[in-house]
Amino acid sequence: MADAYGKYQRAVSDPATALEVVDIAGGNFTPTSVGRALYVGGTGDVVVDTPDSTNVKLASVPAGAILPVRVTRVYAAAGGTTASLMVVLA
Numbered sequence: 001m002a003d004a005y006g007k008y009q010r011a012v013s014d015p016a017t018a019l020e021v022v023d024i025a026g027g028n029f030t031p032t033s034v035g036r037a038l039y040v041g042g043t044g045d046v047v048v049d050t051p052d053s054t055n056v057k058l059a060s061v062p063a064g065a066i067l068p069v070r071v072t073r074v075y076a077a078a079g080g081t082t083a084s085l086m087v088v089l090a
Contacts, residue, residue: 012036016089024076024086031071031088038067038074041085047075 010017016036022029034051046058048071058067061083071088075081 018090020088020090022074022086022088024074024081027076028079029074029076031074031090033090035071035088035090036068037089038069038071039087039089040065040067040083041087042083044083045080046083046086047080049073049075 018033020031020035022031022038038046038048040046040061041063043063044061046061046067047055048058048069049055051070051072057080058069061067063085066089074086074088
């Protein structure tokens with residue numbers, strides 16, 4: 001299918017063009033590219049790293065939230081993440 005918008009430069013506010021399911025069952029998750037945002041489908045805490053190496057715990061994220069944070073890693077339950085059904089929007 002042709003992409004009518006593919007010829008334009010992407011802006012920060014543009015919608016995601018790639019989605020990657022976060023699988024933390026086997027440990028920490030590193031997306032294939034830096035995400036533009038993180039969708040959280042199941043309520044809980046999310047622990048992430050950002051491109052500038054900041055590590056932060058986002059507490060009590062509600063189900064259905066889209067967090068406008070660029071992520072380079074999502075930590076597993078052992079690292080403090082209790083949320084589920086997450087998707088990196090890139």
